[in-house]
Amino acid sequence: MTDNARLRVFLVDDHAMFRAGVRAELGAHVDVVGEASTVAEAVSRIAAATPDVVLLDVHMPDGGGRAVLEAMRKSHPQVRFLALSVSDAAEDVIGLIRAGARGYVTKTISPDELAAAIKRVAEGDAVFSPRLAGFVLDAFAARPDAPVADPELDQLTNREREVLRLLARGYAYKEIAKELFISIKTVETHVSNVLRKLQMSNRYELSRWAADRRLV
Amino acid sequence: MGVTIDTARQPRRLYRARDHRVVAGVASGLARHLRVSPLAVRAAFVILLGFNGLGLMLYAGFWAVLPYERVTGEPRRRDVSQLVPFIAIGLGLILLQVLVLGRNSSVTGTAGWLVAVVAVGAGIIWHESTPERRRQWTEALPRFPWLGTFLEETDRRLFLFRFIGGGLLVAVGVIGMVAVYVPAENNEAVVNGVLFALLGLLGVGVVAAPVLWRTVSQLRAEREGRIRETERAELAAMVHDQVLHTLALIQRNADDVKAVQRLARGQERSLRNWLYKPTGSPTERFAAALEEAAAEVEDTYAIAVEVVVVGDRENDERVAALVMAAREALVNAARHAGVGTVSLYAEVEPEQLSVFVRDRGAGFDMDAVEDHRHGVRGSILGRMSRHGGHAEIRSEIGDGTEVRLFLPMERDAVTSGRER
Numbered sequence: 061m062t063d064n065a066r067l068r069v070f071l072v073d074d075h076a077m078f079r080a081g082v083r084a085e086l087g088a089h090v091d092v093v094g095e096a097s098t099v100a101e102a103v104s105r106i107a108a109a110t111p112d113v114v115l116l117d118v119h120m121p122d123g124g125g126r127a128v129l130e131a132m133r134k135s136h137p138q139v140r141f142l143a144l145s146v147s148d149a150a151e152d153v154i155g156l157i158r159a160g161a162r163g164y165v166t167k168t169i170s171p172d173e174l175a176a177a178i179k180r181v182a183e184g185d186a187v188f189s190p191r192l193a194g195f196v197l198d199a200f201a202a203r204p205d206a207p208v209a210d211p212e213l214d215q216l217t218n219r220e221r222e223v224l225r226l227l228a229r230g231y232a233y234k235e236i237a238k239e240l241f242i243s244i245k246t247v248e249t250h251v252s253n254v255l256r257k258l259q260m261s262n263r264y265e266l267s268r269w270a271a272d273r274r275l276v
Numbered sequence: 277m278g279v280t281i282d283t284a285r286q287p288r289r290l291y292r293a294r295d296h297r298v299v300a301g302v303a304s305g306l307a308r309h310l311r312v313s314p315l316a317v318r319a320a321f322v323i324l325l326g327f328n329g330l331g332l333m334l335y336a337g338f339w340a341v342l343p344y345e346r347v348t349g350e351p352r353r354r355d356v357s358q359l360v361p362f363i364a365i366g367l368g369l370i371l372l373q374v375l376v377l378g379r380n381s382s383v384t385g386t387a388g389w390l391v392a393v394v395a396v397g398a399g400i401i402w403h404e405s406t407p408e409r410r411r412q413w414t415e416a417l418p419r420f421p422w423l424g425t426f427l428e429e430t431d432r433r434l435f436l437f438r439f440i441g442g443g444l445l446v447a448v449g450v451i452g453m454v455a456v457y458v459p460a461e462n463n464e465a466v467v468n469g470v471l472f473a474l475l476g477l478l479g480v481g482v483v484a485a486p487v488l489w490r491t492v493s494q495l496r497a498e499r500e501g502r503i504r505e506t507e508r509a510e511l512a513a514m515v516h517d518q519v520l521h522t523l524a525l526i527q528r529n530a531d532d533v534k535a536v537q538r539l540a541r542g543q544e545r546s547l548r549n550w551l552y553k554p555t556g557s558p559t560e561r562f563a564a565a566l567e568e569a570a571a572e573v574e575d576t577y578a579i580a581v582e583v584v585v586v587g588d589r590e591n592d593e594r595v596a597a598l599v600m601a602a603r604e605a606l607v608n609a610a611r612h613a614g615v616g617t618v619s620l621y622a623e624v625e626p627e628q629l630s631v632f633v634r635d636r637g638a639g640f641d642m643d644a645v646e647d648h649r650h651g652v653r654g655s656i657l658g659r660m661s662r663h664g665g666h667a668e669i670r671s672e673i674g675d676g677t678e679v680r681l682f683l684p685m686e687r688d689a690v691t692s693g694r695e696r
Contacts, residue, residue, distance in 0.1 A: 147552070149551075190582055190584050190619055190621065191584050193584070194621070197623070225621075225623070228584045228621045230632075230636075
């Protein structure tokens with residue numbers, strides 16, 4: 061990969077130490093074109109820097125990653141967001157994905173894996189950790205009592221469910237492709253569809269799920 | 277230091293408004309407090325005026341007892357004009373007597389006293405304002421010096437005592453009024469008396485409601501404060517007992533990477549559970565039991581286990597066997613696969629429980645496992661079949677191992693994770 065093909069990455073995190081660490085670890089793989097520690101800073105600087113991928117922290121003092129996503133999505137649809145958080149609580153993960161993040165990884169991820177995730181997000185793919193796949197399966201678990209407003213949109217197909225299960229079991233995309241006798245491209249399509257459904261699916265349904273989840 | 281306490285807590289208080297006032301700012305102050313239109317409050321006063329001048333009396337009463345809205349910076353001074361409302365109250369009482377009792381002069385004196393008793397009772401109830409206000413009250417009532425010392429007290433219990441005392445006075449006055457009217461055998465007078473008593477009670481209610489409300493909200497704020505304090509103490513204890521000790525151990529073992537990782541992982545897990553997870557008993561819930569088994573393996577073998585559980589259900593003997601088999605699979609992966617991370621995925625479905633343990637390690641050849649090695653055969657395959665389930669092991673040299681455990685279920689035993 062030549063230097064001018066390197067991905068432009070922007071960091072949003074309220075901990076300066078963490079930003080410095082990520083910058084140092086990612087330096088070999090991508091160009092870090094900017095940093096921000098607050099929502100307001102992030103909104104103005106991302107607009108100026110126009111990065112390929114924004115690494116977004118979930119919990120920040122003045123609103124968090126969700127606020128950044130909601131502010132940027134309309135005006136800069138070409139910028140992709142990858143949530144990078146210390147929290148893997150279901151509410152945070154689903155909340156960020158629904159707000160439009162293309163993936164969600166936790167801060168314990170290794171630098172190489174993070175670089176790979178950034179690349180995948182930049183290419184328009186979704187990054188699903190096994191845990192995230194588990195949350196989605198849980199969220200879309202067949203509940204005969206719950207009315208579904210738009211079945212086409214809100215239900216996962218059996219194939220998508222299978223792909224998610226394998227993801228949750230720790231399979232890589234190419235292993236899933238081998239297991240299901242489909243191409244990697246098809247796996248990626250299924251995963252992207254799941255992400256789309258997650259973002260667009262019945263709002264009441266998922267918010268109720270999140271609320272119930274907290275009560276559990 | 278009652279003043280300090282009062283300003284520190286800042287409840288929403290009823291003041292007479294300085295701005296937007298027409299006469300004394302009572303109506304606009306009330307309106308602001310109740311969050312309704314001042315016009316409505318004024319209209320209510322005017323309508324109440326029709327009931328034997330009650331509106332006037334209420335207005336005068338509010339005028340007398342409500343402090344002026346506090347203005348920051350400006351020193352508060354005594355407002356001599358606030359004595360005027362007492363004259364207004366007196367005038368109102370006389371007016372009432374003339375209006376209601378004019379025809380029956382024999383009871384006028386008694387009823388007037390009873391009304392006065394009611395007014396004093398209401399005044400005592402309403403006494404809940406700042407000490408300054410209390411002093412004004414004392415000065416305004418030179419005829420009751422004992423009341424003054426009574427009112428100066430800031431103690432909580434005395435407040436309650438005063439409240440009950442005031443209520444008693446009001447009750448005595450109202451009962452007395454009815455009692456005075458009834459022997460007159462004058463229907464109109466009885467109706468008037470009852471009506472007046474009801475209106476009086478209503479007025480007292482209006483006066484007393486903010487006091488009660490404030491007391492209740494103060495109590496609630498106190499309780500919330502206590503709860504917050506308890507939570508803080510719990511967090512501090514938890515941080516002290518676990519996090520600080522772990523950090524100290526990490527500093528001491530800084531050159532032993534494995535130990536540091538194990539300590540950090542264990543601490544992360546327990547903090548995470550503490551922050552995000554409800555306390556589920558491993559003996560009762562399937563998911564909690566799996567997570568506990570994974571935690572044990574993590575601690576013992578210094579590997580990371582990525583646990584994903586979809587759904588949950590009650591634990592029983594068969595489920596416990598499944599958990600034990602999963603634990604054995606994790607231990608095998610930790611000991612033989614030679615990797616740092618193992619995935620554990622479990623799904624609770626209406627018909628069956630399934631658990632998958634996967635690593636990307638060395639792998640092995642099932643046929644080459646000698647007969648006397650019982651780990652796989654006894655603890656996993658055998659245990660599963662004894663409890664009516666089955667296990668599959670897929671392993672390829674160099675491509676890792678996946679252990680799949682399935683346990684069929686009766687439909688009714690299943691609860692999803694959300695319905696706990």
